[in-house]
Amino acid sequence: MTPEALYLSPAAKLPYCRGCGHSLVVRQLSSALEHLGLPPRSIVLITDIGCVGLADSLFPYLHTVHTTHGRSTAFATGMALADAILEPQGLKPIVMIGDGGAMIGLLHLVHAAQMNVDITVLVHNNFMFGMTGGQHSALSPLNWVTATTPDGNWTPPLDLLSLLRTAHASFLARRLATSQELASTIADAINFPGFSMVEIVELCTAYGTRWNKVNGASLQEMVLRQGYALGEVETEMERPTFRELYRHEMETVRPKRAQPAVPRINAPAELNDEIRLVVAGTAGERVQSAAALLCRVALAAGLYSTQKNDNLSTQGSGFSLSELCLSPKPVEYTGIESPAVVLVVSEEGWKELEANGTVAACREETILLLDAQIEAIPPRGRVVRLPLRREANPQRAALAAIAAWLEKNPLLPAEAWQAVLALEPAERRAESAAALEVGRRLATGSPDF
């Protein structure tokens, strides 16, 4: 087989209109591949929607992927990353996309450029949507007549190269489809180890030249009048590729994190039936963390637990609460129909429990341990007020409340607390120990609850 036969089939009947720039690009791409001598199976041609999307069928020996509109670059990025990082075989994705596709998929171009993924994008810019009847695109020049701008386009066109230079694209060029240098520019782009894009300026002979006074001879002048550069433009060509960045990150930068372990101890909890409790307070005051610590201790002591959190969608303001179930058996329903214990350490927490129905769902025997600053009077339940915020500080109040409740209702063995705390980072361990100490002290000085 002759080298050229590996790429564009010599027998291929090109499916494009007479004079369409796509025919030129397809032939120049084939010449570029022939010049590079890349094995056909190392190349994947990813074609977008539009007349350009017919090109894949012309290359019978390349891998071809014909995609959805504008997304060709994103599919190519996935293939390139998977190949470069996980199964390195030197796959070279080449994207063929139109000006319409480049705009609807602009984000994919920006991200591929930003990451410096090793793909080549050929943007076939004929200033309009051809396949769908000659509508204007984001790259249409001013005064360009199209089916949707019959009096001429009046929105300024986008300069793709300028846009992508801002996104740190490593290789950018613009050529006319008729340029003698197109094949070598495409070859340079493909050969470039990183993101490369060539915008190829051409004319749609079905609509573009029919409705506008432009032809092959005057096209260059029109492009230059727009203030657009031709040829390769200056870029950050020395940037590391995504593969290099990723390897560096994985090998040197990324800290090795250990999963929080939960020890098991031989002193089981004394719990015959499940307990459902609510811990509520203010976001950012370690309410959910305190509840999580309690769950880990329960697990260490052989219990099952669930922790269902709620907060506003902002992470550090408003209320924060956890609904817990501690049980000797696996837990099914994770909500709370009527709580056995309610620990509230801030006004915001209390207000949320009023709003979400928890307060109304309390029974006469529900233990309500409230911070002393909360003035509300619960309609029912065994109410205890302790100065948790003042004595422990707001960040430690939730854990202090848990400790106070457990001091009067000793369900979990001290060994379980010790074993779990021993695995906490030193700073956090000291914080937790201080909170637990305050809780126990406050409980000791108060009547039983």
Add this chain to the structure above:
Amino acid sequence: MLAEGALAAGCRFFAGYPITPASEVYEVMMRELPARGGLALSAPDEISSLCYCVGASLRGLKAMTATSGPGWALMIETAQYALMTETPVVVALVQRLGPSTGGATQGAQGDVWLAEFSTSGGYTLPVFSPSNAAESFELAVHAFNWSERLRTPILLLSDKEVGMTSEVVDEEALPIPALVNRKMASAQAAYVPYAAQEPENVPAFAAVGGEIKATVTGSAHDFQGRLRKNSPQVINVLQRLQRKIEAHAEEMARVRPDLDPDARTMLISYGVTARAARQAVAKLRSEGVRVSFLQIQSLFPIPRKWLDWAVAGVETVFVAEENLTGQYRAALTPHLSGKRIYGINRIGSLISPSDIARAVQGVTA
């Protein structure tokens, strides 16, 4: 645990975009996948997330993304592309309260229709729905296995209350189903990318970058993957895409039945509400009410055979789900002819065991 299940299933590529309540899956994959020899990536939007995954899968790797309702809405075009091109991929859809941005931190089971009925042409997207952490693990493995075997996108339909609630899981007791990998094309025989010679109705896979030329297209195509208009092969391919799912429906079915052979009342549920239902059934039985229970894990294709078996002799069926209009009930109704069907529905908070027990007692008393 869903993420752990994906890792156990052999997932090697993940691309994600932040969205409550699916961000946990994203964060776990970003932390764990590289350490286990895979690639986890932050995408600039949900469309890119799924496109990256499909691209990686075309390269031959198992891939997954995770999102919630608003993100899934953006992914639907790409999911259809995966269906049409027969590219395996798993999407974890962790539901929150909709519509639109809805309630980011509130659970719901309101995306059943959005998940299943999201294709032009009305193709069956297999949907698995876990009710707890252990099931999230196990069903993630099944989702990958079926996605590989049938070369089709598969949804894992979780929700905020399953995905973001911490609970104790006995790791040693977790069932790890045997792993399945897509059948690869052989270099020995002439490869026809979209013709299925196998009784499985699924063609062998040629990876982009491999020795065999891959021809992939989302356009209506013949057996060779050529864009065609008036070819009977195109219709054959379009029919096969549905038939391959239907032909494996029974094998894909996953249910947890808890039947009382003398009960005339059946409670059906799935996802997080199945947990309340199980508790409600225990309560009802302790009060002498005869009731059967069926938790459905494989929502689609509807497990017809199990359903017929479970409701034989039953007169009244309740379907409990946390949405307004009884989305799964509507899907089941055509298969429950002759039964009295009631929905137990709520939005904004979990359906409780008491809600369910009251509803059942109210009708059966």
